Amino acid sequence: MKEIYVEIITPSKVGYKGEVKSITVPGMLGNFQVLFNHAPLMSTFDIGVIRIVDMKENTMNFTTSGGTVEVLSNKILLLAESFESPDEIDIKRAEESKKRAEERLKNLYNESLDFTRVEASLQRAINRTKLAQTKS
Structure with missing residues (x-):
């Protein structure tokens, strides 16, 4: 299966851990999406919505106040200032x-x-x- 492993960490919690089909992150110049076999990337991201599509095609949206993201070998690490679900x-x-x-x-x-x-x-x-x- 073509999945990527995502881990989202804030100063106060581990916000998300798991395998996903895609993740869309609010970049500094606009949103960017990461799919399977994405090129290595290290960047900052801005205030906005992080959208995750899990392996069952469920879409989840979370707010963030920005942070840094690393993409390497189908693993994504986001260090976020904040990360909240609608609930x-x-x-x-x-x-x-x-x-x-x-x-x-x-x-x-x-x-x-x-x-x-x-x-x-x-x-x-x-x-x-x-x-x-x-x-x-």
Whole structure:
């Protein structure tokens, strides 16, 4: 069977371990997909959704806040800042984070806030909110 082994690790947990048909990762310049016999690769990835298609053709989506990925000999290692399934996301908390980040962006010129950090916070909140809404 043509499978690839995936391991996704965060600072607080092992998010996923198993054989898959494919994985799609939010690259810094757009999504990229890894299939069986992919060329060796080492890269960073961005805030977004990691999509896994398992050996039974089930598709699973997870949010991430970015990290690094290594692809070598049909093994993929992702070291992610965060990794959550839709069921793990507290939608109320995600929406509150989004609202807070939007307010900070509005007041950015009045406060000494770092635009890049505020924007990343907003992107994470939007990403989590969108995926959490898919579980309904």
